[in-house]
Amino acid sequence: MKTLxxxxxxxxxxxxxxxxxxxxCEAVTSCNSAQSAQALLASGFExxxxxxxxxxMPDIDGVEFVxxxxxxxxxxxxxxxSGENDRILQTVRKLAQAHRIDIIAALAKPVSLEQxxxxxxxxxxxxxxxxxxxxxxxxxxxxxxxxAAGQFVNHYQPKVxxxxxxxxxxxxxxxxxxxxxxxxxxxxxxxxxxxxGLIDALTRxxxxxxxxxxxxxxxxxxxxxxAVNVSMANLAALDFPDVVARLASEAGxxxxxxxxxxxxxxxxxxxxxxxxxxxxxxxxxxxxxxxxFGTGHSxxxxxxxxxxxxxxxxRSFVNGTSADPALRAIVEATLQMARQLGMESVAEGxxxxxxxxxxxxxxxxxxxxxxxxxxxxxxxxxxxWRTWQPRRMELAGSA
Ligand code: G
Ligand code: G
Ligand code: MN
Numbered sequence: 105m106k107t108l109x110x111x112x113x114x115x116x117x118x119x120x121x122x123x124x125x126x127x128x129c130e131a132v133t134s135c136n137s138a139q140s141a142q143a144l145l146a147s148g149f150e151x152x153x154x155x156x157x158x159x160x161m162p163d164i165d166g167v168e169f170v171x172x173x174x175x176x177x178x179x180x181x182x183x184x185x186s187g188e189n190d191r192i193l194q195t196v197r198k199l200a201q202a203h204r205i206d207i208i209a210a211l212a213k214p215v216s217l218e219q220x221x222x223x224x225x226x227x228x229x230x231x232x233x234x235x236x237x238x239x240x241x242x243x244x245x246x247x248x249x250x251x252a253a254g255q256f257v258n259h260y261q262p263k264v265x266x267x268x269x270x271x272x273x274x275x276x277x278x279x280x281x282x283x284x285x286x287x288x289x290x291x292x293x294x295x296x297x298x299x300x301g302l303i304d305a306l307t308r309x310x311x312x313x314x315x316x317x318x319x320x321x322x323x324x325x326x327x328x329x330x331a332v333n334v335s336m337a338n339l340a341a342l343d344f345p346d347v348v349a350r351l352a353s354e355a356g357x358x359x360x361x362x363x364x365x366x367x368x369x370x371x372x373x374x375x376x377x378x379x380x381x382x383x384x385x386x387x388x389x390x391x392x393x394x395x396x397f398g399t400g401h402s403x404x405x406x407x408x409x410x411x412x413x414x415x416x417x418x419r420s421f422v423n424g425t426s427a428d429p430a431l432r433a434i435v436e437a438t439l440q441m442a443r444q445l446g447m448e449s450v451a452e453g454x455x456x457x458x459x460x461x462x463x464x465x466x467x468x469x470x471x472x473x474x475x476x477x478x479x480x481x482x483x484x485x486x487x488x489w490r491t492w493q494p495r496r497m498e499l500a501g502s503a
Contacts, residue, residue, distance in 0.1 A: 105153030105231070106131040110141045110169065111185070112161045116213065120156060120185070123220050138164035142172055152180050154208070154227050159186040159196060167196060174203035179234070181208040181227040185215060206230060242293050244300035251305055255281050258313050259479035262488070263331070263450060263472045266464040269496030271489060273329030273363065275472065276314040277479045278306070298337045307338050311348065315355035315362075317482040322357070324486060331363040331393065339366075339378040345385045363391035365416065368401040379409065386411045393450070398438065407445065415442040419453020419473070426458040439466050460499060 107129055111117045117134045124132050135141040138161055145152070155173070159166035166184065173182065182205050186193050190212065197210040208227050211219055250256060260274040280288035297303045311332050318330040338344060352359050364385065386392055393414035396402045398421055406412075417438055425431040435451075442449040451463050454473030463471060477488055 105180075106133060106151050107154045107156070108132075108141060108144070108152050109134045109156045110136075110138055110161070111156075111158040112136055113158070116158070116185075120215065123215070123217055124224075126217065127220055127224055129224065137161065138166075138169040138172075141169070145172075145176060145178070149176065149178055149180075152178075153231055154181045154183065154224075156183045156185055159184060159188050159192070167199065170196065170200050170203060170205065173205055174200075178205065181206050181230060183208050183223055183227075184210040185213060186210075187213045206234070242288075242296060244296060244302060247293055247297055247300070247302050247306075250280055250282070251302065251309065254309075255283070256306065256309050257281050258310055258317065258482065260314075260317070260482055260485060261472055261479040262477045262485070262492075263329075263470050264476055264492075264496070265500075266451075266460070266468055266471050267500065269492070269500035271326070271328055271492070272470055273331055274485065275331040275365065275479075276310055276317075276333070278310045278333075294335070298335055303335060303337045304341065307332070307334055308347070308351070312351055312355070315351055315357050318357050318361065319355050320482075321485065326486065326489065327361075329361050329363055329391065330357070331365050331391075333365045333367065333395065336366070336368045336378060339381045342377060342380060344381050345388055345390070348385065348390060349388055360389045360391070363393055363414065365393040365395040366410075366412075367395040368406065375409070382410050386413070396452075398434070407441075412447060414448040414450060415445075416450045416452050417468075422451045422459060422463070422473070423453045423455055424459065426456070426462040432462070435463070435468075436466055439468050443467070457499075464500075 107124060109117055109120050109132060111120070114136060117136060121132050121134050133144065135144065142164070157166050157169055166186065170182070182200055184193060184196055184200070184207070193210040193212065197207055200207045208230065209219070209223050256278055258276045259279055260276055262271055263273045263275060264270060265272050278290055280293060282288045297306050314330045314332050318328070321328060348362065349359060352362055382392060391414060392410070392412045393416055394402055394406060394410070394412045395416045396418040397415050399418045415438070417435065421431055421434050421438070425435050439449050448470060449468045450470040450472060451468050452472045454460055454463065454471045454475045456475060460471060460475055477492070480488060
């Protein structure tokens with residue numbers, strides 16, 4: 105695998121090449137402009153496994169070069185190296201990610217030998233796993249087979265009150281217990297299910313299992329709310345609220361204990377059916393949560409149009425918010441808005457104690473994330489609940 109370096113500063117270029125050679129990197133090619141790099145790539149880039157690119161360059165800058173890499177379908181790793189401030193570096197990093205380029209690091213100049221050592225190790229392992237992961241997506245027929253064979257199972261992730269640490273509910277997250285591939289996560293099959301008319305059947309399976317599990321917990325003394333994910337594609341059949349009501353009644357679960365977390369992955373043209381359905385769900389006292397708030401189409405327009413009663417702040421704002429003033433400002437403003445709209449606020453992706461403490465201080469109602477618990481099979485919840493009690497005291501006691 106070859107390594108390509110691009111920087112208009114000859115000293116920085118020579119320095120980086122020397123460091124990489126010291127670390128045992130053999131085929132290193134240096135280019136003093138993005139133009140010469142593009143010419144080189146035009147004669148074949150399949151053998152290039154890693155590119156280091158400066159941002160500030162006179163003719164073609166780093167942003168344009170990232171765009172070029174995406175256009176030609178470059179599959180290797182990318183490291184951004186720049187003297188620009190961190191905000192700019194992080195923005196270009198996000199841009200590269202959005203282009204689906206495998207970005208290994210964004211480094212401020214000057215780069216240390218230790219940083220380069222880490223970059224090389226991380227790139228080597230990512231290239232190896234990318235080679236292994238090149239498996240075609242599951243087909244609609246495979247999903248239909250899995251539905252018929254009952255291979256979808258729910259895991260459940262606790263949602264707890266930030267003020268007391270009390271368990272208030274769980275979110276059901278579907279997994280496919282695949283006969284040979286093991287546990288398959290939803291990002292590998294939800295989109296296919298949505299595109300091929302299988303999402304209604306899948307949601308019904310998830311909902312039915314969650315309601316049955318909820319009833320069992322209730323009978324064992326754990327009365328909690330059950331959240332199930334629905335996509336906008338579920339909100340086309342006008343009888344959806346009646347289906348939910350019937351399934352809940354069959355399971356013996358009150359409708360006020362059911363929450364539907366709605367995500368919109370694409371823009372809806374015709375809002376008539378979704379608005380009809382969502383309003384009738386609320387009339388039945390079923391909870392409606394706007395999921396992944398702040399990303400994609402999960403936005404202010406939806407808050408204006410749809411009677412949500414819970415707002416789930418996306419984990420990209422939650423995670424690390426205590427250490428990042430920009431995130432903190434967004435979280436604070438969103439929580440205040442949720443309060444003014446009379447909505448419950450839920451922070452998802454809480455992984456660190458510092459973020460928990462800040463969210464608590466800012467008056468966020470509910471937290472969910474690895475700090476509290478990972479998603480788990482339903483029968484593990486009572487055991488988790490017992491181990492949670494002392495931790496709950498510790499997390500909610502002080503601060
Ligand atoms: O744990 P995790 O990898 O499970 O979930 C990834 C994403 O898949 C989440 O954004 C979640 O909203 C979505 N998801 C999980 N279960 C379901 C489901 O039953 N239906 C739909 N539509 N999405 C789900
Ligand atoms: O529905 P939705 O996008 O909101 O999904 C929850 C997803 O987030 C699931 O994939 C779940 O496994 C994942 N998740 C839950 N808690 C955490 C967390 O603390 N950190 C991260 N990175 N992911 C989480
Ligand atoms: Mn969700």
